[in-house]
Amino acid sequence: MMKATTELTKEYGLATLVSLDPIMVDGTGMCGGCRVTVGGEVKFACVDGPDFDGHQVDFDELAKRKRAYVAEEEQCRLEEVVSGMEGDGAEAEESE
Numbered sequence: 001m002m003k004a005t006t007e008l009t010k011e012y013g014l015a016t017l018v019s020l021d022p023i024m025v026d027g028t029g030m031c032g033g034c035r036v037t038v039g040g041e042v043k044f045a046c047v048d049g050p051d052f053d054g055h056q057v058d059f060d061e062l063a064k065r066k067r068a069y070v071a072e073e074e075q076c077r078l079e080e081v082v083s084g085m086e087g088d089g090a091e092a093e094e095s096e
């Protein structure tokens with residue numbers, strides 16, 4: 001959506017600031033988790049942003065980086081659900 005909006009505003013010559021939400025780990029500029037490319041330069045959203053000129057952001061790279069841990073996140077969600085189900089079962093057995 002942000003990419004589409006900046007493409008449209010670029011057509012009309014409208015300056016557009018975007019506030020990015022990349023993966024962040026330490027928030028200090030040291031881990032590189034929030035790395036984004038803006039105007040061909042590497043930036044860290046946690047210390048250089050999060051607001052950037054939307055017409056300069058490499059949104060394709062950003063989207064790819066944000067999907068880097070999708071499989072692991074899904075695995076964690078599944079484990080949490082299973083853990084919750086096991087917890088429910090134990091509670092039910094205790095009350096019987």
Ligand code: FES
Pocket residue numbers: 023024025026027028029030031032033034035044045046047
């Ligand atoms: S969150 Fe680690 S460098 Fe920005």
